Amino acid sequence: MRMFGSLPRVSLLALMLAPVLVAMAEAPAAAPDATAAESRSPDARTLDQVEVIGQATSYAKTSVRQESLNRQHIQSSVNDALNEVPGVVVSEADPTGSSVWGTQISMRGFTTNRDTQQIGTTIDGLPNGGSSYGGGSLANRYIDTLDLETVEVSQGTADISSRSNEALGGTLNFLTADPLQEKRLRMVAGAGDNDARKYYVRYDTGLLGGNTRAWVSASSARTNDWIDGSGHARNDRIAGKFVSELDKWTLTGYLSYDDSDEPEYTSVTPQQFATNPDGDNLTGKLTGIPYLDQNFRSGSRALRENTFGYLRAAFNGDNGFKASVAAYGHHMEGRGDWIPPYLVQVNPDAPGTQATELMGGKTVYGGTNIGQIYFVNPDGSVAAPIAGCKPRLGFSAEYDPNCYASNVHGVQSYRHSHYDNDRVGFTADVEWRQTFGAIDNTIRGGLWYEKFDRSVTRDWHRLLNPGTDISFDHQPYWVQYKDNYSTDEKMYYVEDVARFGPFSARVGVKQFFVDQSRSRVIGASENVSSDSKSDPLVSAGVTWAPPVQGVEVFAGYSQNYAAIPSTVLGETDPARFRSVKPETADNIELGVRISRWPLTAAVTLYNIKFDNRIVYLPASLVKGIDYLNENDGVYENFGGVESNGVEATLGYGWDNGWRINGSYTYNRSKYLGSGDTARDTQLGIVDGAIVIGQATQIVVLSAD
Template sequence: MTVNITKKMLLGACSLVAVSAVAHSEETAADAYVDDAGVEEIVVSAEKTTFANNATDSIMKDQEPDAASVLSVIDNLPGIFVSEGGTFGSDDWSTTLSIRGFTVSLSEQQVGMTIDGLPNGNSNYGGGAKANRYIDSENLARAVVSQGTADIASPSHEALGGTIDFVTSNPFEEQRFWASLSVGENNAQRYFFRYDTGEIASGTRAYLSYSNTTNDAWIGDAGGTTRDHFAAKIVSEQDEWTFTGRLSWDDTHENNYQRISLAQFEEDPDWDRLTDTITGIPYVDQVYRPGWGTLRENWFAYVKAEYEGDSFDFTVAPYYHKNEGRGDWIPPYLVAVTGGDEQSNGTIFGGSAAGSYTYTDSNGTPLAPIEGCTATLTFPYGGGAPANNPACYQTGAIPVGSYRHTHYAKTRIGATADAAYRIGEMNTLRAGIWWERSDRDESRDWHKVIDSMVGIEFDETAYWRQYDRNFITDTFMAYAEDTFEIGDLTLRGGVKKFFVDLERNDNFGNEATQSLESNSDILLSAGAIYNLTDNLEVFAGFSQNFAAIKDGIIEGQASATNPNIPDLEGETADNYDIGFRFSNDWLRATLTGYYIKFNNRITFVSEGDPIGGIDYLEEGEGTYLNVGGIKSKGVEASISADFADYWNIYSSLTINSSEYTETTAEVIEGNKVALAPEFQLVGTLSYFKDGVRAGVSAKHVGERYGDFANTQEMPSFTLVDAWVGYTVDENVIPGIQTIDVSLNVTNLTNKNYLGGGTPGSYFIGADRQVTANLTLKF
């Protein structure tokens, strides 16, 4: 696949001339305000910064159903690719996100996420939590994406490719009660309630909200999602001080979607190879969808005190996060455990697998297949051995299986503090810190399926607790920045440094404590903005981004065969942005060029993998090394306009080229980065007048390589969304202030496509979803 960058730039430029989007602000930043009717409107524009950034607007929210994940709202911004395999983003396992060749997926966490400027606690599947775990779409004010060169104060140590800040809405100034109902395909149903107190004390207001969401899996006839979410927020404005407190709780049980190969997609693009019924054959039933589960509960709370004086500003924000959860799977065998400590309830702690068995006699004694039987199953995964096939056993043999639980738990406590001092009218000094202590547990236990012939119900008492580990991560970040204004020119320069200490403990006490230091060098950032005219500015920025070493590095290295922790450095990325921003009363446009060099990529290298052409590992060895790298370059653009009073047009363009810079393991120098889109084009046409809103939006994603070897080309696709809604604010029914009805159709043409995944295996994108919503405000 060869990308003609010049041709695509010309195509994109022509498209951008033809399409644009509404912009409601001529100044900086995206804000939310309440109009005279009490309806919250999201006002959006790129912030006046020395780096590329974009923010969502109300039209992007209208495009998505109220029940949708907040991650879906950012998908039309330049540089962004979001793929969610489940209806309304209802499966964290299949959710992926890409920015400029950096990804958040099952295998990578390279983009930072913050909630009201506070860290989300990483985005990985095993103990992480993306923004959709913290926010309902109705409570989202906006999402601000800083692609590449992010704000120096951003509290994340995985933000190699930038940061996404999800900003929650503030309470209304007047008392109000909301109630809304959403219904859709696949038995989707969602209730949402919110109560705004109005002013309960001088300058003080609050809200409480709750939602319940259920939906079936859109593939097949089994499995689905249930989600309960609660949020509360209070804001008090007292002279120069603003005090904010927020609490969210999210409890979710999701059945997963599975990755498939490109050949499987071409064979049947509507099936992810998980099944809907129990066959009584454990090898086949290991892909029974209800046995693939993600269970997560998240509590997140913070308080924030902000002071704004004549020349001095100060903010401090302590926070607390508790995450508990489980990942489920149904292995088609029971494990024969050797060693370990047997507890009084029969559970074996520790030890190792001496083998496994798949069928027993009536007394529970493991059986071997009939000698000479060669019959094998053909599904799934290409089929199993004769030991998995009931045809290779005498009549009366009993199939057995396990229900495997991987338990995740994490508690984070931390705080951020930021201060800014203005020296005269031209110079502002800013400094701040971020401190956090994360205490994460991960364990795995195996339960016997009670009767594999009839279902997946399991014995509550585990027969084996395979491992139990604890990880402590202490993070301290400090930064300082100086901003200087000389007429139309603004200059910015700053430094930042991370101190990250990681410790691993074996809760069984069988392995020594492992520790690893992951401090950064001093990280530099710089930038400039120059106002060419009142409406046009040019900006340029540079930053060194940093990702600390993850605790999985220690987990993988602490073993009897290789107990030593490697001498590693954290991953870094040098980001360069240069671009233009234009805005007036009706038109906005942005154009950004960027170059990113990702260094010190941590890669697991096995024996036989050549590093720099040299194979130097001893037989049987494997280790993590700083041997990887990526370089990305490209162009991002957006244009927006109000026209004909009630019409808005929006378009964004992304042209990206990301390549690996070193050869190691499966990665080949010069190959394109797997799963990174190279060409994206968005066009949106919307209408709003007298309470009626409607729109249609299309996004085209070009071909991508899906694997490291660049042998699998994932086909391009175009998705179309449409929506229509009507709001009545005239008290047509006594006691009801507002009635709103809407209909959203995502993937209008029911396009079959592959979304995200991991290199070589991909998730099917969700099919057409039609959702109706009714909202009443009292």
């Protein structure tokens, strides 16, 4: 269940019992009462909520503060740490962020959730593979909250080097903590509402051989859903990182494994929420009536296993030349569950004979959906509803057991969607900084290549004891389809930054090349392929430091891009798909920063126009191709979104260590119509209407 509002959400688990911290090490060691802040790397790369002055950053870039991370309860997701960043709202179905289905991140009118990806995500600068329900994965599948150093948030006019093809509205770069210089063993335990509990341990090696340090961590977390407690979530994780400094080279490696099994929450309408704000229409008990039991919470689950790792080598020639190369890999296996209130009839059994789907032992691959089986007679044959039966309120006759003979038995399926994803890729970056008279000039460039192969398989299993439990026959009675997807992605960028006196200017260009294909291995569907590329995407900006200490004015412009999602390949006919174009956005920013102790402040004005929005059109709205009546609909580029707003931050500190921070965001995001009033009306698009799910005003206050 998602909720949107003007103020950040306060979770029950934020009040969980204070974690028990035990720090042990061979000398020298951290004090037993060390704070969470001391437990993080002394080489922290975090910044305050205002970017450091003088870095020629001509766009809004902020980082999650250490104090914000220290306030997170140990079972929160790394995404929740973003809620104190100006203009960012993270909505999660529960305080632990355990629901893939119910997580949404919003920023400047752009959204990342289970089916819309408009905000880029990277892990230590490397791509997460997308944030859709079927993977890649959200950042909380790669990093434990206690291993997080910070999150760099590039809003709107994102860093040109960002390795993401979803960054229409900016990029979130989640940075893992570096190993400590000293040896340490850290153990953390926490407990809270809804039987929440987590155990975490991390060991830092300290310096090995004078140039290498590493850590390894493990955690295990459990919680129940907050509605009726019937859904049990589990998450287990192990991760490690090393850093080796060898003369002019720095080698870094990271590896993580995450195993999660989580019940989902379902979406509710505003009317349903007003009627019952404490429920989501899922239930915790089986009734024996399949139509009701399809809402059994434990039958709607997301199972995910993620393994991610990278190796990076960075060179610093101490003469203005820097370079880095990185290689990474990611494997995800996942499953999404649901228990439909019927069996799908895929075998042409004669009337009055036992239903093959009920008996088990046979699997149909592909095939045709003949119909649905809702109830069966004692002999296993398909039961028919009583003619003329008037069903109870909320039921149709085929679902109502009162419309059948008294001795029938309800049947159900356990439908699985299997995801198997493999990604490998590499990045390369170079930078050369030289002084030419009064001009301090830096030119940099880079490449990114990724090979992404994934498969999606949907199969159907019979429930063995409908109404009693959800155990199922592990041999499916129907494998509905299997699709193989392949994506080759390439990106280059080049940028020049010139600093002269109080001014700096930058200009750059980047371009994406994306080749995608989908082949149907099981089932009937045409194969689809797409070879697309973006236009050269321009990025430019200027900064000016006026003769006032600690003040910097900046302005920036960028063209952002999102590749056609691979899901579109699976649901659009090949002929129509050729006309679908990638989504694009133009970002303009103007702002001022102040960093002068004890004051930090910033104000940013922005305008973003998002074009070529990809929208699913029902078949009734598709014109010109008669055979499309055989399909449910297609995807097309249809209108867009325009956002205007202001973000303001203010911080003030005292010499005794206390600091207050606050931010205010006003955002107005509106839909842009297609120019076809009839089509807009049927799709529910009102030109100029406020975008659904985007907070208009956001206020954040904190004291540390």
